[in-house]
Amino acid sequence: GAGVSQSPSNKVTEKGKDVELRCDPISGHTALYWYRQRLGQGLEFLIYFQGNSAPDKSGLPSDRFSAERTGESVSTLTIQRTQQEDSAVYLCASSPFGLAGILPYEQYFGPGTRLTVT
């Protein structure tokens, strides 16, 4: 079946503008995650949605960052008043279950959106 998709694949924006990034998870996956990956760095957790529970926003770096998800479908990550340090690849992942148990519940990643703030 189809994997996780993200759009746009690339986004160049001017400092101070708002951007919206989209993620379409694998159908039936109840959990959705956003990560950020700066050049040469590891993945940095941003936010995590599990079903209808309140999202875990503990990784959002500032109040300029927000995300929404409608049910178990599409999610959008919004960055307001972008700064140059926001330049990174934003990766979305989904998994079948959100609860941590003995099973791996591996995360399936999308191709990412490369954001460049000029």
Place this chain on the structure above:
Amino acid sequence: GQNIDQPTEMTATEGAIVQINCTYQTSGFNGLFWYQQHAGEAPTFLSYNVLDGLEEKGRFSSFLSRSKGYSYLLLKELQMKDSASYLCAVRRTGGGNKLTFGTGTQLKVEL
């Protein structure tokens, strides 16, 4: 907080064996994952360990020692296509299924 440490870079020869180490410090450990990421591509799942010991999957194996906060990924019969970044990630109890990633180990396979 959590600390996850991996070597930044490694180089190995085609056909050889390479071991990529990962050490972590975390409370409430609930599993360790290895992902492979080729340049410009999304990470893909390689292995998962939650109990001590070795998990083997084809050319790839992963080992975990919870008491030592240590894992390694073992790649056998290296191929050129194994050149990639290898990411170690830890899951914690009470954290749902979110992962904390190390910075990754860039592996270069040479002839």
